Amino acid sequence: MAKYALRLTVIAYLFFLVAWPLYLVGKNAFANGLDNITGILEDPDIVHALTLTVQVAVIAVIINTVFGVGISLLLVRYEFPGKRLLSAMLDVPLSVSPIVVGLALVLVYGGRNGWFGPALENAGFQVIFSTPGIVLATVFVALPLVIREVVPVLEEVGDEQEQAARSLGANAVQTFRRITLPSIKWGVIYGVVLSLARSLGEFGAVKVVSGNVLGQTRTATLVVEEKYLNFDKGGAYATAFLLALVAVACIITVSILRPKEDR
Amino acid sequence: MSIEIKNVNKRFGDFVALDNVSVSIPSGQLTALLGPSGGGKSTLLRIIAGLESAESGTVEIEGLNATKLPPQKRNVGFVFQHYAAFKHLSVARNVAFGLEIRKRPKDEIRERVNELLDLVHLRQFADRLPSQLSGGQRQRMALARALAVQPTVLLLDEPFGALDAKVRKELRDWLRRLHDEVHVTTVFVTHDQEEALEVADEIVVINEGRVEQIGSPDELYDQPANDFVMKFLGPVTQLGDRLVRPHDLHLQVGERDAEAVSGRVTRVTRIGFEIRVEVSTGDQVVTVTLNRNEFLSLGIGTGAEVQVRVAPDVPAVVRAAA
Numbered sequence A: 001m002a003k004y005a006l007r008l009t010v011i012a013y014l015f016f017l018v019a020w021p022l023y024l025v026g027k028n029a030f031a032n033g034l035d036n037i038t039g040i041l042e043d044p045d046i047v048h049a050l051t052l053t054v055q056v057a058v059i060a061v062i063i064n065t066v067f068g069v070g071i072s073l074l075l076v077r078y079e080f081p082g083k084r085l086l087s088a089m090l091d092v093p094l095s096v097s098p099i100v101v102g103l104a105l106v107l108v109y110g111g112r113n114g115w116f117g118p119a120l121e122n123a124g125f126q127v128i129f130s131t132p133g134i135v136l137a138t139v140f141v142a143l144p145l146v147i148r149e150v151v152p153v154l155e156e157v158g159d160e161q162e163q164a165a166r167s168l169g170a171n172a173v174q175t176f177r178r179i180t181l182p183s184i185k186w187g188v189i190y191g192v193v194l195s196l197a198r199s200l201g202e203f204g205a206v207k208v209v210s211g212n213v214l215g216q217t218r219t220a221t222l223v224v225e226e227k228y229l230n231f232d233k234g235g236a237y238a239t240a241f242l243l244a245l246v247a248v249a250c251i252i253t254v255s256i257l258r259p260k261e262d263r
Numbered sequence B: 001m002s003i004e005i006k007n008v009n010k011r012f013g014d015f016v017a018l019d020n021v022s023v024s025i026p027s028g029q030l031t032a033l034l035g036p037s038g039g040g041k042s043t044l045l046r047i048i049a050g051l052e053s054a055e056s057g058t059v060e061i062e063g064l065n066a067t068k069l070p071p072q073k074r075n076v077g078f079v080f081q082h083y084a085a086f087k088h089l090s091v092a093r094n095v096a097f098g099l100e101i102r103k104r105p106k107d108e109i110r111e112r113v114n115e116l117l118d119l120v121h122l123r124q125f126a127d128r129l130p131s132q133l134s135g136g137q138r139q140r141m142a143l144a145r146a147l148a149v150q151p152t153v154l155l156l157d158e159p160f161g162a163l164d165a166k167v168r169k170e171l172r173d174w175l176r177r178l179h180d181e182v183h184v185t186t187v188f189v190t191h192d193q194e195e196a197l198e199v200a201d202e203i204v205v206i207n208e209g210r211v212e213q214i215g216s217p218d219e220l221y222d223q224p225a226n227d228f229v230m231k232f233l234g235p236v237t238q239l240g241d242r243l244v245r246p247h248d249l250h251l252q253v254g255e256r257d258a259e260a261v262s263g264r265v266t267r268v269t270r271i272g273f274e275i276r277v278e279v280s281t282g283d284q285v286v287t288v289t290l291n292r293n294e295f296l297s298l299g300i301g302t303g304a305e306v307q308v309r310v311a312p313d314v315p316a317v318v319r320a321a322a
């Protein structure tokens, strides 16, 4: 009995908190049939925003995956001074508000008053109010996701297989490609998917660093806000629906594909 | 000599794992590193394989100074206690791994893998994943994988430690037979003295990071260098200031004997074919083991007055540390 009560509570909780609101977004997006969706897909500025969001997310995910796997290996396989500090630092992006991240990045890379920005600007490289800044902010907020997925998997598989590979003649690169990577594959994929979902949806940090220029640095989440504030509810819901759709689809696909014993 | 270890030291933090260890391991033989848990056996084996580095000292493998070589350049086969099977690869691909790394032609790899799978009786499991094998089968796979690259030396770290007693015994006999066939210089770690005595040609006894004795099973058993080795290799009891094996003691009744010690039987225990008699000599309780016939012909029981004597020509007598 207690088991069913608990189950019911959890289902109700998830329903009211996640499923029902998400459903309503979808419902509102299709309130006028396909009009809202076709409306935004015919607006070149919105298409630009969607494309920018996807580009930024893909670049950010690639960067976070490469560094995430590297840092995970460092954390799990090596001992070095300051390791605990590094591990704690990796949680900062999750705990600090994205808007603070945005402001911090402006302080460092801002073109006029930033600590590092003017030098980059003189070298012809604008970070804040342009795509690199958006990528940077997105990388920052999604930084720990791959690491948090990969570290426990690396710990669980241990390093005996890697040692066996070394003793069989494999060098470090061969060992990584043939042994380590296949054994952490699902952790990496799951981390990539979470990062992708997070990157597509980033709002606060991006809002500060992008400058929000229509048709140039305005991303999909910023479009949603803009449309919502300008009483274009239909467009806002349609864009929001597309964002949610991609993220949810990613996560569902992976949890279906992921083999049971790896969970 | 196939493996020459000279003055190797290894510390983990403040803890001394190996203390100036020097060992020569002969070619083509089966050598056991024997000792209690935590004594440094695995550390020494891993230093030979290059999986761990020594702070000082040298390791030579077949005349080649390997001290600074990374593991992949040492051409050693290593078998882990928990198999270290490549979980995502089939049995055949596991065995083929070292050959694929060495970029051997496909045909040659297939032929060699089949040969090895026959050797370890796993041919019919070639396409299975390691998770579909039993522990014993996994370990045979790991052995085939290590042998595939034709290593100069084969190193096994408690290879049967994770298996149940029956499979362990089977694999032990099988390893001995395999070694008689393949003749690769083999070093295996064990904390089981019976396993070492039964399988090895040569035993290195290691305790607390030091080598206590090196010798054949007979030498170790009959001429232990010190009381640690004597105690570790089999049951011991103390008579006066001498450590002896309980079956090397004789009991007699009646006539006095200058070399014998008098005492009173305090306890008689029968364990299968063996009778264990405890004799109190006043300040000591000495354990003597006899077979059933010897015991019956003495006609003694608890409380009987007896004399205990070390059997003549018992080579293994050591003065016990005070």
Ligand SMILES: Nc1ncnc2c1ncn2[C@@H]1O[C@H](COP(=O)(O)OP(=O)(O)O)[C@@H](O)[C@H]1O
Residues within 6 Å of the ligand: B012, B017, B035, B036, B037, B038, B039, B040, B041, B042, B043, B044
């Ligand atoms: N990587 C390590 N870090 C710290 N201590 C270790 C490490 N490896 C082994 N030791 C310690 O060194 C000692 C010897 O270990 P080991 O060589 O594994 O012993 P054995 O194989 O004889 O049981 C043990 O006390 C163990 O705790």
Ligand SMILES: [Mg+2]
Residues within 6 Å of the ligand: B038, B041, B042, B043, B158, B189
């Ligand atoms: Mg060990």
